[in-house]
Structures are given as structure tokens and as C-alpha cells.
Amino acid sequence: MAMLDYIVGLGAQIMMPIIITIFGLLLGTKLGKSVRAGLAVGVGFVGLNLVIGLLAGNLGPAAQEMVKRIGLELTIIDVGWPAAAAIAFASTVGALIIPLGLVINVLMLATNTTQTVNIDIWNYWHFAFTGALVAGATGSTALGLLAAGLNMIIIMVIADLTAPGIEKYNGLQGVSLPHGFSAAFVPIAIVVNKMLDYIPGINKIQIDAEDLQNKFGVFGEPILMGTVIGLLIGIGAGYDLKGILGMGITLGSVLVLIPKMAAMLMEGLIPISDAAQEFIEKRFNNRGKVYIGLDSAVGIGHPVTLAVSLVLVPMTIIIAAILPGNKVLPFADLAVIPFALVMLVPITKGNVFRTFIIGVLIISFGLLIATNLAPLHTEMAINANFPIPEGATMISSICDGANPLSWAFTRLMELEVVGAVLLIVVALGMAVYNRRRIIKENKYAQAQV
Amino acid sequence: MVKILIACGTGICTSTMAADKLKRELEKRGKVNKVVITQCKVAELVSKADGYDLIIATTEVSGKVTTPVISGLPFLTGVGMGKVVDEIIEKLGL
Numbered sequence: 455m456a457m458l459d460y461i462v463g464l465g466a467q468i469m470m471p472i473i474i475t476i477f478g479l480l481l482g483t484k485l486g487k488s489v490r491a492g493l494a495v496g497v498g499f500v501g502l503n504l505v506i507g508l509l510a511g512n513l514g515p516a517a518q519e520m521v522k523r524i525g526l527e528l529t530i531i532d533v534g535w536p537a538a539a540a541i542a543f544a545s546t547v548g549a550l551i552i553p554l555g556l557v558i559n560v561l562m563l564a565t566n567t568t569q570t571v572n573i574d575i576w577n578y579w580h581f582a583f584t585g586a587l588v589a590g591a592t593g594s595t596a597l598g599l600l601a602a603g604l605n606m607i608i609i610m611v612i613a614d615l616t617a618p619g620i621e622k623y624n625g626l627q628g629v630s631l632p633h634g635f636s637a638a639f640v641p642i643a644i645v646v647n648k649m650l651d652y653i654p655g656i657n658k659i660q661i662d663a664e665d666l667q668n669k670f671g672v673f674g675e676p677i678l679m680g681t682v683i684g685l686l687i688g689i690g691a692g693y694d695l696k697g698i699l700g701m702g703i704t705l706g707s708v709l710v711l712i713p714k715m716a717a718m719l720m721e722g723l724i725p726i727s728d729a730a731q732e733f734i735e736k737r738f739n740n741r742g743k744v745y746i747g748l749d750s751a752v753g754i755g756h757p758v759t760l761a762v763s764l765v766l767v768p769m770t771i772i773i774a775a776i777l778p779g780n781k782v783l784p785f786a787d788l789a790v791i792p793f794a795l796v797m798l799v800p801i802t803k804g805n806v807f808r809t810f811i812i813g814v815l816i817i818s819f820g821l822l823i824a825t826n827l828a829p830l831h832t833e834m835a836i837n838a839n840f841p842i843p844e845g846a847t848m849i850s851s852i853c854d855g856a857n858p859l860s861w862a863f864t865r866l867m868e869l870e871v872v873g874a875v876l877l878i879v880v881a882l883g884m885a886v887y888n889r890r891r892i893i894k895e896n897k898y899a900q901a902q903v
Numbered sequence: 904m905v906k907i908l909i910a911c912g913t914g915i916c917t918s919t920m921a922a923d924k925l926k927r928e929l930e931k932r933g934k935v936n937k938v939v940i941t942q943c944k945v946a947e948l949v950s951k952a953d954g955y956d957l958i959i960a961t962t963e964v965s966g967k968v969t970t971p972v973i974s975g976l977p978f979l980t981g982v983g984m985g986k987v988v989d990e991i992i993e994k995l996g997l
Contacts, residue, residue, distance in 0.1 A: 573979075576916065624963065629976070664965070664967075667965070671949065671950075675946070675947055713913065713915045717915045717919050717942075720915065720916060720919045720920070721919055724923055735981075746979075746980045746982075748917070748976075748979055748980070749917050750912075751961065751962065752917060752979065753963075754911075754913075755910075755960065755964055755965075757965060760945070760946055764946070790913070
């Protein structure tokens with residue numbers, strides 16, 4: 455443990471290359487390939503640091519100016535999911551999340567509590583993020599690891615249960631989506647969708663998705679969106695013409711560059727993810743029905759998801775400005791709004807209006823959650839050596855800063871024993887329910903043969 | 904030079920994986936230097952698709968895109984990857 459603490463203390467851009475190289479070797483990848491993968495991750499971190507520094511350095515002061523000039527109290531900057539992922543992987547929980555996740559997946563498969571072989575190693579970061587928040591809030595790495603593990607169990611069960619709907623509405627056969635962000639909204643969506651059934655008039659509304667996509671298409675292009683938002687913020691901050699134009703081009707650049715840096719991180723993880731995939735598949739290739747767990751990005755092309763998320767981009771900015779209690783200035787994660795909606799489509803049966811209503815609720819409560827978690831989020835970023843400017847500026851992100859499940863874990867685990875027991879009961883209860891369902895399904899399938 | 908556009912939900916995550924695997928498979932067959940691979944978001948497809956010979960998408964694609972589309976899911980799951988690579992080579996006449 456002392457050794458691990460020392461390595462984590464070196465900071466993400468030194469630690470991650472070392473850890474990734476070690477994992478690569480453990481999973482049987484060649485030395486040269488492992489080292490190259492590790493270094494690619496290091497490059498991703500350094501790049502992210504630079505771009506986030508550029509964003510915080512420009513947007514931070516402008517946000518402060520907007521408070522003074524127009525009273526728009528949005529001082530928490532949304533720096534986006536790549537930074538959240540980096541923060542998560544840079545924590546002690548993050549350093550252990552890949553082996554922990556693999557063990558949990560193997561145990562769940564062995565006990566029939568899941569049908570999903572989760573090969574989407576990259577998205578283990580969502581579980582690590584929850585764990586890192588909990589570790590930060592409670593000061594206990596053990597509670598952090600427990601939270602990450604329980605979070606994964608809950609998401610794996612949701613992935614199994616939603617897989618038939620995903621197959622029907624997204625045409626993804628044999629695939630489930632154990633995505634820590636997308637799947638977290640499923641329980642909320644089920645409840646709200648049921649409520650909408652009982653409201654006369656509203657339960658009949660239908661809107662055409664393709665038509666919306668044409669009208670709001672421009673919000674799908676980061677380079678234009680970033681620049682326009684930058685120009686508006688420059689005006690709001692009362693800058694001169696040069697300052698306004700500078701803000702436009704800088705924010706446009708940031709929105710294009712952040713994902714490119716995240717792509718470097720991803721690229722480094724590919725050899726590890728390949729090896730891990732082989733590791734689980736070798737052990738579980740002779741079973742009943744098995745889903746392959748993928749990134750929920752594979753569902754984003756659904757016309758309803760795309761159309762509603764395009765409308766939600768400008769809506770999110772408006773909600774952020776008028777919602778009492780919100781301090782988050784949405785920016786980098788406007789691009790990941792579709793991830794909050796992917797798994798709603800099977801629940802609303804592809805209804806645009808209902809997906810939109812649930813989307814507005816998710817964003818509104820999400821912004822309040824992100825505001826609530828921002829001090830912790832910022833502290834973790836500083837611990838991970840991110841260049842957060844001194845003073846009033848705090849950072850957050852919609853993914854996973856606005857994730858209700860991560861938030862619930864953090865606040866419940868703060869109660870220590872009571873919260874931990876409650877969460878263990880919920881996660882294990884879901885796992886046992888899923889086991890009963892799976893065994894029944896397997897019996898039925900055998901009877902059919 | 905044949906131009907391939909790989910699209911996914913973000914233009915980053917699954918398209919990076921698919922591009923990486925496709926490059927490796929084409930390399931094995933000695934055809935990697937005949938193609939140029941670009942990545943984009945599925946939301947950008949309608950405006951970007953025209954300049955490309957083939958689109959590989961890891962998610963659904965709007966019916967308005969006229970460039971031929973092949974599903975990139977086999978690159979993620981590993982199931983049927985060889986077949987899809989053969990299909991790509993045949994379609995592009997590599």
C-alpha cells in the first residue's frame with residue numbers, strides 16, 4: 455500500500471504510464487507495446503492539462519466578470535468528462551479499478567448475477583470516479599473501493615435488464631450497455647415515464663425526430679458551438695472587440711482539442727482493453743445467453759437520441775442561467791448530453807417529447823448535483839495536478855459531476871456504516887434479483903430446446 | 904487513395920477503437936497504405952459524408968447519408984471482424 459501511495463503521489467502523468475505498463479505486462483502484452491501504451495496515456499494527460507489550463511485561464515476570469523456585470527452567478531466551470539476521467543484514473547481507487555472491475559465481472563458471471571461480459575474497460579472510470587469522490591469525502595480509500603465496486607454491480611444489473619430494450623430499439627444484438635453515466639438515469643426515467651402516462655393530453659404528444667435534427671443540427675458541431683458560446687460569454691463579460699473574438703476562437707479551440715486529448719488516453723488503453731477482453735472471454739465462452747458490454751456511444755446514432763440532445767444543448771444553457779441554486783456554467787460537456795439520453799429511448803419507446811421532458815429533468819437536477827459536488831470535484835482535480843486557477847473558480851462536469859448515482863454514493867457513504875450497509879443491501883439485492891431472473895430464463899431456454 | 908470515414912457517438916471513443924482495429928487488419932493484408940481513415944461524430948455525418956468513399960459507423964446512421972455505410976460493431980465486439988474487413992475490401996475494390 456505504501457508503494458502504491460508513492461506511485462499515486464507522483465501525479466497522474468507519471469503514475470498512469472507506470473501503472474498501464476505494469477497492467478499490460480501482467481495481462482501478457484509485450485514490453486514494447488505496454489510501454490508505448492503507457493506513454494500514450496501520459497501524453498493524453500499532459501495534453502489535457504494544457505487544454506484545461508487554457509480553458510480555466512480564459513473562461514474563469516470571464517465568468518467572474520459576468521457575475522459583476524450582469525449578476526450571472528455561474529462560477530463553476532464545466533471542464534468536461536475527459537478531465538473527470540483523468541481525475542478518476544489518477545486517484546488511488548482509479549489505480550486499482552481495472553483489476554477490481556475484472557474481478558467483479560468474473561465473480562458476477564460465475565455466480566450468475568450478470569449476463570454481461572463488460573469489455574468496455576475504458577468506462578470503468580465512471581466507477582472509479584464515484585469511488586474517488588467517496589474516498590475524498592470520507593478520507594477512506596477502503597470506502598472508496600467499496601463504493602466503486604457496488605456502483606459497478608448496480609450498473610451491470612441495469613445493463614442486463616435494459617439489454618432487450620436496447621436490442622429492440624437500437625438494433626444492437628447481443629449487446630448491453632454497462633455505462634456508469636448512461637445507465638444511472640434508467641431508474642429515474644422509468645419512474646417519470648410512468649408518471650407521464652397518467653397526464654391527459656401530454657401522454658399523446660408525438661414529435662418528428664428527423665425534423666428537429668435538421669433545425670438544430672448546428673449544435674452538433676463542436677467547433678461552431680464552442681466559438682458561438684465563446685463570443686456570447688465575451689460579450690457578457692463586457693470585453694472589447696478583440697477580447698470577444700479571442701474568447702470565441704479560444705473556446706472553439708478548447709471544444710475541439712479536449713476530445714483529441716481524450717482520444718490519446720483511449721488509444722493508450724486499447725492494448726489493455728484487448729488483453730482484458732481476451733482474459734474474460736477465455737473463461738466464459740460456454741454459457742447460456744451472454745451480452746457483450748459496450749460503450750453506450752454505440753446507441754447515440756438513434757435519431758431520437760440525436761434530435762433531443764441537439765435541442766437540449768441550448769436548453770441546458772438557458773436552464774443553467776435561470777435555475778435557482780445552480781452555479782455551473784455548462785460548456786465542455788454540452789457535447790455529451792446524448793450519453794444521458796441513450797438508454798431512455800427504449801423506456802420512452804422512442805417518444806421524442808417524453809425523452810425531452812426526462813432530459814430537461816436530468817439536466818436541471820444534474821446541474822444542482824454538480825453544484826453540490828463541485829468543491830469535492832475541484833479538490834480532486836487539484837490532487838491530480840490539474841492547473842486550477844487560484845481563487846473563486848471551481849470546476850465540474852456534467853459527466854459524471856451531474857451523475858445522481860455518484861452523488862447518492864458520495865453523500866450516503868459520508869454516513870459511514872449506515873450508508874455503506876444500505877448501499878451494500880441495494881447492490882446485493884439487485885444482484886440476487888438478477889440471478890433469479892437469469893436462472894429462470896436459462897431454464898425456459900432449455901425447456902424450449 | 905480511398906477515403907474512409909469512421910463515425911461514432913463522440914468521434915472519439917468507439918471510433919478510435921474501430922479505426923485502430925481496422926488499421927491493424929488492413930496491415931495484416933498489406934493494404935493499409937491504400938486508405939486514409941478519418942474519424943467524426945455521427946451528428947456531423949450529414950455535413951461531412953460527401954467527401955468519402957465509405958462510412959463505417961459504430962452506431963445508427965441517418966437515412967439521409969448517401970455514401971455507403973458499413974456497421975463497425977464487429978470491431979468492438981470482435982465477433983465477425985474478419986468478415987467485415989473482407990466486405991470493406993471488396994466494396995472499395997482494394
